[in-house]
Amino acid sequence: MKIYFNCLCCHQKVYLESQVKSRYHLSASWGKVFLINCNYCQVQNQINVNMVRAETSKNKVPIATTLSGCLIGVLAGPLGIIIGIGIGAVSGGAVFYNDHQEVENFNNNVI
């Protein structure tokens, strides 16, 4: 899961360097309102935690799935590739599902 806000000036998505799972935790560590510079236009934004949104980092999952599948395949031969991709798909799917739930929780819980 990645969290971001849209810059008030240039409207680009600016990702936050934080692994928090909820707005409550974000506000506990960063404050309910915090100042942050946009990476694109350098304008300082005053951001309320409720303006921060989460999105899945799902683009990482297929890569990890494929890599783990191939790795098992290399170790175990052609049959291992098929089994490995199956295992990778199942574990990758589980990661995606949890990530998706976390994103929904984050975006639905306004503080």
Ligand SMILES: [Zn+2]
């Ligand atoms: Zn900006």
